[in-house]
Amino acid sequence: MLVIENCRLTWPDFEADYSLSVKTGTLCAVIGPSGGGKTTLLHMVAGFERPEGGTLSFNGQNLLPLEPAKRPAAIVFQDHNLFPHLSVAENVALGLRPSLRLSADEKLLVGDMLDAVGLAGFDDRKPGEMSGGQRQRVALARALISGRPLILLDEPFSSLDPSLRRDMILLVDELRRKRPVTIVMTIHTPEDVADVADQMAFVASGRVVASGRPADILNSTLAPRIAAAVSDS
Known part of the structure; x- marks a missing residue:
């Protein structure tokens, strides 16, 4: 509680x-x-x-x-706070490792999380190429993948x-x-x-x-x- x-x-x-x-x-x-x-x-x-x-x-x-x-705790802000120079997969991966040095299993976990929020196949896109709702899904995925x-x-x-x-x-x-x-x-x-x-x-x-x-x-x-x-x- x-x-x-x-x-x-x-x-x-x-x-x-x-x-x-x-x-x-x-x-x-x-x-x-x-x-x-x-x-x-x-x-x-x-x-x-x-x-x-x-x-x-x-x-x-x-x-x-x-x-x-x-x-x-993990927090998602109104402006989603994504890094525009990073791909969708990299933005999500920050929730696992800020260094972005992921193991093979962790890379699979990023893919699974993107699938869970309805963004399968969006791995290589940049936030600027996505709609507002899609960017918020990325931010949500990053918070959830943290395991907090x-x-x-x-x-x-x-x-x-x-x-x-x-x-x-x-x-x-x-x-x-x-x-x-x-x-x-x-x-x-x-x-x-x-x-x-x-x-x-x-x-x-x-x-x-x-x-x-x-x-x-x-x-x-x-x-x-x-x-x-x-x-x-």
Whole structure:
């Protein structure tokens, strides 16, 4: 289980204090208004932001002393963060070995992962030769191939059209059911993930205001605030 308890972060113009629990193997969708602290929450779990207090653990392991590279988490950003001079296969292989010195078995694993995300045969292409949805599949493959059990997705599909965005969410759900991973995903269109996520958390003003089953959150007294958050995104 991912357990966040009273993790506090402060800046001159913003203050956050997060508490949230996510069961291992589930998909938790994080929703809320722009600027409310969704991305900061993921960055804190990944280790890019350091809380001033509180506890943060995953499957019983204290994450706070660990640098980002040592944490059991992989993160996919909205802009996918691919290297334009590397091929698709090389970008994915970075999740295995930053040196790109792969064994024969590891090269086969890269091919298998590309097949899993629907990109078989795209090995030698460069990111600039691909669509936005295809690039996000590459970024997802790189995160999954790392073998890290916690995958953080920071609004990775917000730039895609509704149909493709839904396809990518379904792909994420399919992949996480085949692999023992926990996924925490920020998203500004909760309707796209309501029937897929196991859990939904509403974050605003640097706090987890509510967390529970998606249907319960979307049909709660928070509904007007959620609708306003969606319209502002």
